[in-house]
Amino acid sequence: MSELLYEVREAVAVLTLNRPERMNAWTPGLETLLRERFAQAEADPEARAILLTGAGRAFCAGADMDAVAAEDGEGPGSTAAPPAVEGDFAQRYSYLMSGRKPLICAINGGAAGVGFVLPLFADIRLVAEGAKLTTAFARRGFVAEHGSAWLLPRLIGPMNAADLLLSGRTLRGAEAASLGLARALPDAGFAEAAFEVARDLAANCSPRSMAVIKAQLRGAFVQTLAEATRMxxxxxxxxxxxxxxxxxxxxxxxxRPAAFPPLPAEG
Structure with missing residues (x-):
């Protein structure tokens, strides 16, 4: 059984972290699989939206600490700094922002460390009201990883970002919603409700429009108002x-229901 499941249902590519016995703790293998499955979903003509979630009671409990303890300083799971690459949306996980299809992250349960950071790169974040979330970095002797110190202030404001990153405290899904970090959904029926959000986009929104809007949102990170308006x-x-x-x-x-054509080729 793959550690990251892939299926397309009702035009939604569902990517499921699948190590429930380890609370989907992050490994080099999962990192590689996520990049591959994301590319697969982007290229899949049957998929118009992408939903990332976790199997079992957690979304992702962070790095697999057994792997961290045994780390040899090499490989994609290493804390060694990888070679520098150019491009805001070509970094270790920021490639998740570079796609043309909407990416919805459904945080079905506990999320810590890298499991907290991954959803920051999604277009829409949904969280179960009772889910426990934490950056955890300061409590494990690490630092704000993978661009989270850049993303969080832009999502929830500088003070709230500092609070979550410096304290490493735990917050529930309901508080995450109050901060604007995610949209909270009831624990009961969470998976079905999250899928419906993705299905609605796939069924009722123009793939071309969504691709252009995503490009506008990426551009807005560095544009002036005048530049964004011109675009x-x-x-x-x-x-x-x-x-x-x-x-x-x-x-x-x-x-009548919409019948939008498939996403056209780039160019």
Whole structure:
């Protein structure tokens, strides 16, 4: 059985961390599989949205501490600094932001360390109200890993980010929602409700529109308001005459479900 399951249901590629006996603790193998399965989902013509979640009672309990204790200083699970690469969205995990399809992370249970960081790269974060989350770094002798010190202030503000990173305290899903970190859903029926969020995007939203909006959101990290507005104006002009806009207007006027075409090739 794979440590990371892949299936497509109702146009949603579901990626499931599958080490429930270890609370989906992170390993070099999982890191490699996630990159491969994410690329698979991006290339899959049957998938219009991507949902990342965990099997069992946890999302990801952080690094597998047995592997950390036995670390030899090499490999993708190592704390040794990897070779520097260019590009904000080409880093160790930030590639998760580089895709064209919406990425929804469903935090079904405990999330710590790298298990806390991974969802930060998703477009939409959903969390079970009772789930326990912690950065944990300061309590394990580590530092704010994988760009989390850059992402968290932008998501929840500088003071809240400092609180979570410096203290390594545990918070519940309901508090994560109050901070704007994620949207909380009831524990009962969480998996089904999270899937419905992804299914709704896949069924009712234009793949082309979502891909462009994701590019706009990435650009907004470094753009001025004027630059972001200009990008919007240029992209809006490109919408005219494309099948997605025609279908978007037609299904609304005809009061029927949308039938948007597949995501067009890049270029």
């Amino acid at each position: 919007a104006d240029v992209e809006l002009e490109k919408c005219h005459g494309v099948p997605d806009m025609e279908e978007g207007v037609a299904h609304f006027l005809e009061r």
